[in-house]
Amino acid sequence: MFEPEEIRKDFPILQRKIGGKEIVYLDSGATSQKPKQVIEAISKYYETNNANVHRGAHTLGDESTQLLEEARETIAKWIGGKSEEVIFVRNTTEAINLVAYGWGLDNLKKDDVILTTEMEHHSNIVPWQEVARRTGAKVEMVKVTSEGLLDQDNYKDKLKLKPKLVAMVQVSNALGTINPIVEMTKQAHKIGALVLVDGAQAVPHMKVDVQKIGCDWYAFSGHKMLGPMGIGVLWGKKEILNKMSPFLTGGGMISEVYVDHSTWTELPEKFEAGTPNVAGAVGLVSAIEYLDRLGIENVREHDKWLTVYGLQLIAGVEGVEILGPRDAELRSGSISFTYTGVHAHDVATVLDSQGVMVRSGYHCTMPLHNKLGVVASVRVSFNVYTTKNDIDRLVEALLEVKKIFGK
Amino acid sequence: MFEPEEIRKDFPILQRKIGGKEIVYLDSGATSQKPKQVIEAISKYYETNNANVHRGAHTLGDESTQLLEEARETIAKWIGGKSEEVIFVRNTTEAINLVAYGWGLDNLKKDDVILTTEMEHHSNIVPWQEVARRTGAKVEMVKVTSEGLLDQDNYKDKLKLKPKLVAMVQVSNALGTINPIVEMTKQAHKIGALVLVDGAQAVPHMKVDVQKIGCDWYAFSGHKMLGPMGIGVLWGKKEILNKMSPFLTGGGMISEVYVDHSTWTELPEKFEAGTPNVAGAVGLVSAIEYLDRLGIENVREHDKWLTVYGLQLIAGVEGVEILGPRDAELRSGSISFTYTGVHAHDVATVLDSQGVMVRSGYHCTMPLHNKLGVVASVRVSFNVYTTKNDIDRLVEALLEVKKIFGK
């Protein structure tokens, strides 16, 4: 295990004080903070190697191309894929849209079923609704149990509808639930569905191996895993990516352009039109190296420890109702709750006045909140720099809510 | 006017030596170098304000939201638009794809004409070929004269086909040609076409005012105008953006999500799904401030001076044939040429061995190169840090080509 208090020293923003108080940043699920190593890697790239990627023209161009391709290899190794299967995108949302446009538009037709779940982030719902609108396909959702787990009986029932695609989240950003995606992927494949996994909240906290998961596509964002904004990854199986249409088109992804038609390059460039965000890829590599140094198993242990400690303390606050499963083995990264009689937004404002930063609202999971009958919730979410002290300060600050709202 | 030798001091990468030689970076058309002010603005953002944008939850979130919205205002003011008309994208290519998917798919039908030009970058050709493929519309191209200008007679003829859209470049990245887009936009509007302008090579070098141009959409990239990679802008007229379908969908751009449908937010968020690249927007603002301090008129003067000086010296080298117009008033940002008997790629390699970095190839304008009957060309391109000395070093290095190839 590592010492989070030591790790905090790597994060310049955590040294900031607001209103005289040290920052307690418990909104890592929205975006993580960045260690100085990542910030410096970006600066260093711009100060030393910056160029567009096109081999052969000059030294800086070669260096930039090499950095981008090394980034691809590092990421591929990190998640267990091949390097040409790693496609750089802006974020998880774009990754999912790429599949929706590049695979969905061509492969779905009227009355085909797209199966997603009630606990998806909007980014894994709305693109499928849009594809459904354009193709006549239908979106179905696997139900969530009152405990906050995917209802596996309901999943089996929905699989009888013979969906062409199962699109599901590995770790819920609103409940923290870790879904049994290895088993679920197996079942989906048995009936011939392809499987897309939204790994936005998994990659920052646990070892991910796309081969072991067995899925067909895996999407995640750099900015939630200590990396920079503006860079994310879609991983996909080579055979499937090869058969897909390109999504964004233009410079960089074409082989030959004629007046009336064009031909595409090979993977992965086929899906990367325009100037790529090399600085972003370099920053993401630095984030992976950071996590690797800590050891991703240790990161998961730390996260589990925080979940246990947090669940215990937060649940003990009068008026608080925890959402999602109680078993820390089944959760990761965050704890969401409601506060009886006080709107989540007001709770967040009071906490903020104490220097404690959490998120309040739907967390982009409106169908889930509707299902749970919860208008809005408060979410506290972690990363490697989160400490016991952060949780203690949170609980202290929650007592302020009672003072102000008298509830 | 400003002193480019002074400006160079702001660019850390230009202090680098390769093989003992100072860098002569003449590939700014591919991507510009970044001043330390921009690099520091990005670092400072990550060190001080980094958070996801969602107002109300906490101080860092409010600060990030405010920075993103201020960036939008700065950019709007800089190009003469309204701030809700500024949509953040990754780069010019994505901006054009947004229009192709978000407007083209819904508004074009069989046999409709999309008019583009022979001098477009692939990013303003291939998305239209794709829309044409999906809708049955046809792509037509305005011819380029042997001097490297858009053939205005041919343009008038093509307008008789009643195109629904004219998509054209303001400044050619391969020829340097500045097109008369104000007049051309007027003519297009007269026959009811909408106009998209690719401003990737214009924005870094001259004052751009979308109101004066009168176009309906304007696209550009941050990374070519001293800003970071991974951020670009699509500007569009409010009335038109309002009528367009969203492109990428997911978190951030929806108002309400239900199991079976969703509703969109207002401009500009409607077009910005997922976590935005706030650090990129902050870096872009810093780049605009940098250009503003120099004075964009001075930037244009400097560029024109370099063009005059460069044309004169480069054209004087034995074996060199300049592409594009000879009048510096009609050009900006770059000079492309061929070297008789030696392939552009070999020229670039020889130049690189002398520390002079240029680009060789098609420059993503294959139809243009086919038209001109040129297999590949060498392009030298400028920005504010380019000096007379850079051109002198280029010409010296060109003499090496003769030494090695004996031509």
Added chain:
Amino acid sequence: MDIYKEEVMDHSEHPRNQGSFDNVLIKDGQVGQILEGRDSNVSCGDMVQFQLRVEDGKIVEVKWKGVGCAIATASASKLSEYLKGQALEDVREMSEEEMVEKGIGFSVNPGREKCLMLPVKVVRKILES
């Protein structure tokens, strides 16, 4: 905390004019019409519906309902009190700023502006339609 002033807390805990005309039968011979609209803030999950009973171009009664935070609730409550008795035309001509100033009477930091403004947006939506 500045934001949760006494007046805000009073209105959020005892909201005025809450309810709807949905189950109220407009009596025979009673002139007037009911204008209504709703809107929501996705990020905080707030939803507000306003109904204005109008007679001879004047707002004679206001009912609103919704789910929301303390700020949105207090804002809706105060706005409902203000609107009662106003001429439709006068309200239609007010800017958003005026409506906040005269109709709500308290302000919040930029972070919570959306909560404050939700009832204002709903009322403007009703008047513009």
Added chain:
Amino acid sequence: MDIYKEEVMDHSEHPRNQGSFDNVLIKDGQVGQILEGRDSNVSCGDMVQFQLRVEDGKIVEVKWKGVGCAIATASASKLSEYLKGQALEDVREMSEEEMVEKGIGFSVNPGREKCLMLPVKVVRKILES
């Protein structure tokens, strides 16, 4: 400059086996077939076409044409010399690395790899189809 060695310059200025069989009539009774393929590198505008005349599983003649830089030209020229006389099967089993090593015999820095490899890609394409 390392990259433009004498051998490279010689082959790029005097390329061997350039041309095509397109206007050559295969004489009556002459056994064999002509395999052909082409490919291009978009970034540098290089295009290379290879034709292999095969008799009894053996490459008896090679012609190539194309537009390209000195590296691609020298690479195609050297490869064409090497291929002549080889058994189709043997070439089919070679890795790309082997083909460069034995068939081309010179190397370049990573930046120019694509130019060097273009003829290799074309030949592999022919053999795989």
